[in-house]
Amino acid sequence: MTDARGFAAFPPQSAGAxxxxxxxxxxxxxxxxxxxxxxxxxxxxxxYAKQGLLGPITVSPGRLAAVAESEYxxxxxxxxxxxxxxxxxxxxxxxxxxxIAALLDRDMPHDLVEAAEDAAVPLLPAVGDLEPxxxxxxxxxxxxxxxxxxxxxxxLLDADPFVLLLLRGRGERDLIEALQEREEPVREPSGVPxxxxxxxxxxxxxxPPPYDVGYTPPALEPAPGVDVAALAVLAASAxxxxxxxxxxxxxxxxxxxxxxxxxxAEHDLDLxxxxxxxxxxxxxxxxxxxxxGSWTPPRRELARAQALLEAGWEGERPPEVEAWRNRWTIGAxxxxxGRDGRWYPFTRREEEWWPAGPPxxxxxxxxx
Numbered sequence: 001m002t003d004a005r006g007f008a009a010f011p012p013q014s015a016g017a018x019x020x021x022x023x024x025x026x027x028x029x030x031x032x033x034x035x036x037x038x039x040x041x042x043x044x045x046x047x048y049a050k051q052g053l054l055g056p057i058t059v060s061p062g063r064l065a066a067v068a069e070s071e072y073x074x075x076x077x078x079x080x081x082x083x084x085x086x087x088x089x090x091x092x093x094x095x096x097x098x099x100i101a102a103l104l105d106r107d108m109p110h111d112l113v114e115a116a117e118d119a120a121v122p123l124l125p126a127v128g129d130l131e132p133x134x135x136x137x138x139x140x141x142x143x144x145x146x147x148x149x150x151x152x153x154x155x156l157l158d159a160d161p162f163v164l165l166l167l168r169g170r171g172e173r174d175l176i177e178a179l180q181e182r183e184e185p186v187r188e189p190s191g192v193p194x195x196x197x198x199x200x201x202x203x204x205x206x207x208p209p210p211y212d213v214g215y216t217p218p219a220l221e222p223a224p225g226v227d228v229a230a231l232a233v234l235a236a237s238a239x240x241x242x243x244x245x246x247x248x249x250x251x252x253x254x255x256x257x258x259x260x261x262x263x264x265a266e267h268d269l270d271l272x273x274x275x276x277x278x279x280x281x282x283x284x285x286x287x288x289x290x291x292x293g294s295w296t297p298p299r300r301e302l303a304r305a306q307a308l309l310e311a312g313w314e315g316e317r318p319p320e321v322e323a324w325r326n327r328w329t330i331g332a333x334x335x336x337x338g339r340d341g342r343w344y345p346f347t348r349r350e351e352e353w354w355p356a357g358p359p360x361x362x363x364x365x366x367x368x
Contacts, residue, residue: 004060005166010152012052015316018365019046020154024108024124024164026361028157031125032132032142032150039307041140045147046311054148057156061169064153068136068145076142076149077131080169081121088119090175094182103175108161123168233267240266252285261288279355283344290336290344291355294325297337305337305363312364319367328363335363 020026036042048054048068055067064076081089092115093099102109108123116123132146142150156163162172170178218235220228241251254262264271265280279291302323310318322329326337334346334353342359345366360366 003171004058005163005171007057007059007156009054009056009066010049010052010155013050015050016312017050018362019049019151020158022108022158022161023110024113024161025154025157027124028164029151029154030361031127032130032147033304034127035130036142036147038140039304041138041142041144042147043307043311044144045142046151048144048148049151054145054152057149057152059153059156059163059166061166061171064149064167066149066152068134068148072134072136072145074135074145074149075133076146076153077133078125078167079129085121086170086178089116089121089123090178090182092116092119092121093175094179100179103161106160106162108164123164233263233269236267237263254285258285258288275352275354279344282355282358283338283340283342286338286340286342287344287355287359290326290338294327294336295339296325301337301341305343308362309364309367312362312367330367333367335366 020029033042053069054074055070057064057066062078062080064078066074068074092112093103095115096112099109099112102112113123122129130142130150132142132150134143134145136143136145138144153163162175165171165175217232220231222228260271261273261276261280262285263269264273265277271277276288276291279287281287283290306321309321313319319330328335328337332348333356335343336346337343338359340359342361343363343366344359345356346353347356348354357366
């Protein structure tokens with residue numbers, strides 16, 4: 001069994017300190033926040049985490065543990081992967097040399113996680129995957145101590161994604177040894193008699209070429225009535241959409257207007273859609289949706305966002321919010337909540353609101 005790893009207690013942090021800067025760390029926080037039944041306890045947990053009220057943290061397969069306030073035993077359990085699931089995961093890691101290099105560089109590539117999910121190997125936790133326990137008398141799920149442990153664990157995950165893999169059942173040493181065992185020795189090619197080769201028959205066709213190869217534009221000759229530049233843009237767009245279709249298995253349905261904006265954004269076309277192009281570059285179709293329309297989010301989602309906003313000003317008075325449907329105006333900034341669960345920042349430009357940056361799930365992160 002993989003040995004447990006111990007981490008020193010975190011010292012008190014500033015009130016504006018952020019949890020999880022990596023995308024996999026944010027996914028961890030999203031899982032515990034989606035599981036929570038009490039946002040008030042989450043807010044207290046964030047404060048406990050920043051105040052350094054937890055002792056050293058121990059990470060072992062399926063288990064995250066610490067002592068809170070020097071008297072309460074806090075544990076968060078994570079389901080471990082089966083041996084068969086680990087074999088499928090190792091297949092995905094070994095299939096691309098860059099995956100191994102990224103992990104050793106303390107990075108968790110998006111495409112590795114997606115490939116693992118396609119192989120039915122859930123690396124990142126989802127709603128209900130984190131099971132908190134605490135010896136305190138609070139019946140919250142999670143209580144403030146378990147919430148604090150989860151928030152501090154996001155800092156550990158930021159620094160080293162192998163912490164997540166250890167929680168799923170295997171540590172760095174085990175994984176590296178397993179990957180080394182899969183390496184086959186290089187053998188010198190040997191000749192095959194012609195008669196033997198012909199006796200094999202017609203071999204099967206090779207696998208299709210990889211979809212992530214570079215695009216080579218076609219050589220287009222000018223012709224009467226043909227806009228060669230526009231045709232080149234359409235060809236490049238079709239190639240890009242084909243790659244995306246091969247990679248994801250599907251493409252979002254786009255209307256004529258959305259597709260015009262996409263073409264202008266991806267190929268630097270001047271179609272008089274500057275704000276829409278900026279929105280697309282920051283958030284794709286979802287970014288364009290929050291630019292052009294408004295909607296009324298569920299109250300639970302707005303309450304969670306309000307708690308996150310207040311947490312960003314712990315110990316201080318949070319800024320005044322002028323709320324209308326999915327739009328929160330805070331001074332010179334307007335945050336718009338998208339149907340994808342992310343907040344998009346906007347700033348004033350010539351009496352209009354313009355997209356001002358990429359979206360975040362935590363609205364407080366856009367006001368720092």
